Amino acid sequence: MEWKLDRTIKKPIYKQIADFIEQGISTGAFSQESMLPSERILAKELGVNRSTIVAAYDELQSLGIVERKKGSGTRISTDIWGVSHKRIPNWGRYMEDGSFLPNLPFVQRIRTEIRRNDVINLSSGELSPTLWPSEQFRTIFTKHPFTEPLGYDHPKGNASLRETISEHVREYRNIDIPSSSILITSGAQQALHLIVQCLLKSGDSIAIEDPSYFYSLPLFQSAGLKVYYLRVDQDGVNPDDVVELYRKHRIRMIFLNPSYQNPTGASLHPSRRKKILDISSELGIPIVEDDPYSLISFNGDNGTTLKSMDENGNVLYISSLSKIVTSGLRIGWVIGPSKVIDRLADAKQQVDFGHSIFPQWAANEFLKDPYFDAHISMLRGELEKRCDEIVKSLDEYLHGEVEFNRPKGGIHIWCRFKSVFNEKQLLEESMRRGVSFVPGSVYGSGKGYVRFTYGRGEMKFIREGISRFADALIACKQQ
Secondary structure, eight states: OOOOOOTTSSSOHHHHHHHHHHHHHHHTSSOTTSOOOOHHHHHHHHTOOHHHHHHHHHHHHHTTSEEEETTTEEEEOTTSBOTTSOBOOOHHHHHHHOSSOOOOHHHHHHHHHTTSTTOEEOOOSSOOGGGSOHHHHHHHHHHSOOOOOOSOOOTTOOHHHHHHHHHHHHHHSOOOOOGGGEEEESHHHHHHHHHHHHHOOTTOEEEEEESOGGGGOTHHHHTTOEEEEEEEETTEEOHHHHHHHHHHHOOOEEEEOOSSOTTTOOOOOHHHHHHHHHHHHHHTOOEEEEOSSGGGBTTSOOOOOHHHHOSSSOEEEEEESTTTTOGGGOOEEEEOOHHHHHHHHHHHHHHHSSOOHHHHHHHHHHHHSTHHHHHHHHHHHHHHHHHHHHHHHHHHHSTTTEEEOOOSBSSEEEEEESSOOOHHHHHHHHHHTTEEOEEGGGGTOOTTEEEEETTTSOHHHHHHHHHHHHHHHHHHHHO
């Protein structure tokens, strides 16, 4: 047998053998008329343990490629070809071998369950429908006729919307930037994907916060990046940790969520912001600033973005309307040096030929509308009420069990439980009782953490949701 195992790669040996046999079946090297090599003979020829061959055959059997009968050996499955006697693609193998990794199992499970109407949703990172400016959009659609051309728009996004966003970030975020330095994206996640795909390469080292929403995204692993972590405390990440990571791993990019961080709700202290920018300039490390929440501070203070302090063009600034207007609009943007924006725009055009004109038009009309200020003011007040409600509910139903810092803005509250619990068991028990949350491990933390989202939970259901969660926790302890 000429084929050899490759013991230098990460792929398990039994999977390599299974792939080799499957390829041999496809090419006809293994005939359907004869039995496949026995476990003992194949193990001897390949120089592996017999148990490895057993695992390889088990893998092929689970995929429906081979049939196994005790005492009779292993042969190609009679059902491997369709009625026309042509080979059916092994879709399971294709899905497994794809370079784009799936979401974490916890994330997939939560997204499946929250579609049920009877689940109180304290997990989704979005606003509740009662906080959407639906009536104002109906007014816009009635009073402002849509006259935009319906063909492909500018690669960077609609020119009018980019001008409006330029004015918006100047007024609300103190970022003075021309529209040519703005790229419209399908929310913040597309912006992150474009940055990773266009500006980094496989094997590069990056730094993200821990815990962090970034941890839950498979895009970094899919791109082959080496991910290192910056611990988050009540004042955000420690700049000294950035220097240490650079010395050890030569990190090439830093991803930060400085204002009302997801999931902890912490905000990066002003002195730390300045120091991190100084470090970025000294070492030449770009910073990706993800800023979905700074406009929804409860006291109305928008704070200071890293980008507004950036004098050297070191910061790529990402924001969107998902957390302050509605997630379904799918309008986000990246701000950065013009040559970088040109590169990202070229990549986006390859993916989707530019953003759809209709949501861009709607977003432009809404951002220009005098109602925008009233909407943000309403949103801050309503989110603070929801935050107060979840804090009171946690104190009432989980007193002595949980520790947390009350957020000063954003839509999430991060809880540390004093007792250790089985995350999978608690999630299943909570889902059974009709309430969803996100286990802390989704964001890279240690055991015993939970993120609740009060922005998505309706005011009247928040209390009931925490009550159901408390019951689920008690039930898990008793098992």
